[in-house]
Amino acid sequence: MKLFTPDTAYINPKALEYECGKKAEEFLKKSNVPIIYSKNVKIDEKSISKNYAKSKQTILITTNFQKKLQTCKPSADYQFSLSSSCPANCEYCYLQTTQGEKPYMKIFVNIEDILNVIKDHIDKNIPSITTFECSSITDPIALEHITGSLKKCIEYFASTEYGRLRLVTKFDNVDSLLDINHNKHTKFRFSINSEYVINNFEHNTCSLSQRIEAIRKIANSGYPIGFIIAPIMLYDNWEYEYKNLIENLKDALSDYSEEISFELIQHRFTSTAKELILNRFPNTKLDLNEDKRQLKWGPYGKFKYVYPKDDSSRIKDYMTNLINKNFSNSFIEYFT
Template sequence: MINYVPNKAYIDPKCLKLERGKQIVEKLEKLNVPLEYTKKVEIKGDSPAEIYMNAKNTVLVTVNSQKKLAPCRPSADYQFSLTSSCPGNCEYCYLQTTQGEKPYIKIFANVEEILQVIDDYIEENKPNITTFECASITDPIGLEHLTGSLGECIEYFGGSDYGRLRLVTKFADVDSLLNLKHNKHTRFRFSINAKYVIQNFEHKTASFEERMEAVRKIAEAGYPIGFIVAPIMIFDNWQQQYNELFERLKGALGNYQEQISFELIQHRFTATAKELIQSRFKNTKLDMEEQNRQLKWGPYGKFKYVYKKEQSIDIKNYITKLINTNFNNSNIEYFT
């Protein structure tokens, strides 16, 4: 796939004092991206769909001044951000509602300060291992060609005795990360799914085939590997397509011998998300019929519509069987 290039970039003047900020600006200039030197972002459009797409094609290069990290269970102890929002346009994504009406992309240029905050948390928790997730509100691989920040983080954690990094991606541009000194301290997780889901709902992300090739490369580079299978959906021939997914995944991993983690998440939506998704994707094929679902109380104070109990059990049992059949070194961390 072609790497993401925004239609416009806003540059917070603070970033011009930072080496990383200067490097990002130089890359944007080489790509002929129009630049405006202000931190005030303006997103216009005549409809929710147009505003959304214009936002997704807009970048703000700024700083992350967060000093207190939020917990990130069950993925990790804490989460931090090198960027926010994502170049992908996945119709079902929870960021549809959490990042507001204008989800433009932020790139944080103060990587050294971010790593210092992380270091403080690691020091405070020694001699225990502290784990950090860097992809809760973004996809860092999708923006790494503009930032180079993830590579620096991977090498930082590679040299840390008590810190560990976790990330997840739907993108495949991993070549710049293959020869880093990661020391197996970064768990590289891929968001994978059946071809039907990728082709219909995960717009502007890596294809099924591209993800399989990226999995092969990361496995050969010796990273700890995991997979988020999400959102698991029921559709015509869903069982056959998920069977194909795990067979292909087994082939991509080759002789990979280390433990492989799996996180399983069934498709869900809230009433707010449904309304927003339908306003942005007029012809969506997402199944969001409430009568086909049951309500589940979410951890953030909202009801979610998930598959009915019998279907949910079928999904869990079938996907678990496929994993256990194809991988004798697997660990299913959770199903939700």
């Protein structure tokens, strides 16, 4: 897939004190991207959908001095951010309600400071292993070519005895990460789905075939790997398409003997997210019919609409059997 290049870039002048900031500026200049040297981003279009579209083509190169990391269960002990938001336009994205009306991308370039915070959290937990997720509010692979920050993180975690890194992506920009020392301390998880879901709802992401090729590369480089299948949706022919998905993965990983994890997440939405989705994607094919769902209290203090118990059980049983049948070296971390 073609590497993402923004239409407009803002650079906080302080970001140019850092190596990654200078690298980002160099990339933007070579790509002929208009640069505004300011820490304040201005997006003022005439509608919600236009603000959203403009934001998805705008980046801010800046810094992140967060000292206390948030927990990130069930994925990891803590989460940290190399960036926020991403170039993808996934209609169902769970970040629809958390990143505001204008979810432009912030790219943090003070990687040394971020790694020092991570080190502090690791040291406080020795001799236990501490795990970190770096893709809770972004897709780090989608923006890696701009700064190279993720490569530095992977190399750092390779050198730590008690730290482990996890990330998830829908992109295939992995070549710069294949020949580095990772010491199996970074786990790559790929967000995958049926052709129907990818083609209809995951705009500006890699195709399934492109993701599978990236999966092959990462597996051949010896990284621990896993898959997030999310959101799993019920639609005509869903069973056949998910069967094809799992069988294609099996063929791609026929020589991979290490353990493979799966995280399974059914489609869900909140009332607030539904309103935003319909404003941003007025022609969406997403099934947002609340009458066909049941309410479930979420961990962040909001009700969400999930499939009724019978449908949810059908999804769980079908996907579990499908994975176990095709991957003897797999385990399912959770279904939710």
